[in-house]
Amino acid sequence: MKKFLTLVACTLMATSISFAQEEEYYYGVQTEEQSADQASEPWPDEAEQSSEVEPAEETAPADNKVNKQTSAQPAKAFEPTPAPAHIAQADDSQDSYERPANNEQKFGIGLRAAFDYGMMYGFKNEDDDVDGSPTGIGFEGGLMGRIQLISNLHFAPEVNIAFVRTEHEYLHQKRTYTSIDLEIPLLMRGIVLDKFYVTGGPQLNLNLSNDFDYDNKESVEGYEEKIDEAKFTFGLAVGAGFNIIEGLFIDVRFYMGLMDLYPDVKSISDYEDGDIVGEGDDFSYISMKGAKMMKIKAGLSYWFI
Template identity: 35%
Template sequence: MNISKIIAAGALATSLAVAQEDAWPADEQTDASTSSATEAEEAEPAEEAAEQSNEAAEPQSETTAQTASEPAPAASEQADTRTAYDSSDNAYAENTASAPQKTNTLNSKMGVGAHIDFNYSFLNGLAQDWNMGDETDAPAGFGFDAGIRGRIPMVDYLQFVPELNFHFAALTQSDEAAERVFKQMDLEIPLTMRATVLDMLYIAAGVQLTLNLSSKVTFEEEDIDMGGGLGTTSMEFNEKIEQAGFTFGLLFGAGFFIMERLSIDAAFMLGLSDMYPDCESDLIESMDGGKQMTFKVGVGYWFM
């Protein structure tokens, strides 16, 4: 009886032990499954983030691939364009350097020069009956000027140009059998402002003051009847007609530099005062109102 109880108790203990061993792995599996589930849940956001980053990286990789495939042609085109620009710039620089420059640099500096002009003068404004009632032409004739001039820059393209000139002219007037010659020697003082308008071209305007140095009027008459059958002769008379000691007028001019220092000049002087206000002649009634007009053409040269 005791033996059967002991055997039954041993079997019961053995069955309990086996049951506990079978139960322990189940707990471990439960814990392992729980931990693996937790790790899976934590890994899902990481995988989603990785997928999003891979998706975002795909366009960049495509763009990078496209860019990597294009640089060679783009770089070559830029190089060709840059070479073309450089060659055109070099050609323009060479053409500019080789082209003659027309700007006169002397205009911006003070200087001194000389000139000589040929002139044509005439008296304007004489009354129609100035020559004893004869309707003859007014005295007119040729002469020359020569002198020195200065150049004082004022502002860009504008210079003050004073001059000091010696002027000589011989104005003649003829009628049927007589001829008068009005000889003049004057000291002219033109004061003008000169403006450069087209590099080597200039215009000028100002006043001219004239001081008379000497004047002489000669009257020559031909075929004078000597009477008594002696025939005819020609005689010359010196008339007393004094030229005004001081006159003035307006001066307008223009010129062109054919070289940097050499120019061709033209000018017109419009007299504003009477040339012969005190006429005391037995052969000329009056020369009141006679104002001299002068055209000039010549050359000028700047020493500096």
């Protein structure tokens, strides 16, 4: 009976040591092959314990030996499994990687050019003699920058010079509006995939020059029209782009102005009976109220830094 109890005690002790060892490896890194090898190899202490408990006559001293062995055994420190050779080589190659991918650089400078299709929307003129809202084409070009905020998210401001020429008809005469603006888009650019990005943000516009003309201007009787564009407008721009080759992108962008282009231009309907158009007044035979600019842009950009 004492021999049986001694054997049970030794078995319980070996089992507890085995569970303790498995709990340590739960927080470490080990492969399946290493786990199998460690499970198949017996602990040296277990072999010594099994050899020491063979005599049956000395049951009481055997219990003392088990207690002494249990108290004398030091706790085994966990030694992390060394990483495989191919992982170590990958780490070394990563340290020697000098230049990150182009879309992950901290700063960047580039050039951009685009063709624009412009249209005045919000045009509130209800005169039947006016043939639609002014539409036309233009182009723009300038500098763009990029500052990385977090991974795959950049602040991408631009400074562009934009020209647009729109036209429509009034009394079967073509009326033409031209404008040259300094456009400053303050955009956020997010990289969705490796070669695809989306962008959006506010855009500030400073008018540098504008002109208005119409057919047979000399033959029109009465007051001469004077239509000047607002010096400052702003709106919102959104778009998307795709990387063709390293550093070269194509993009499509949509801009919607939020301010009237001609807030100071009066029409005939704005004057009361007896009022006279002043010499310096901005005047139009048709109402320009509510006219805002909308553009669809197809561009090409290149990051040289």
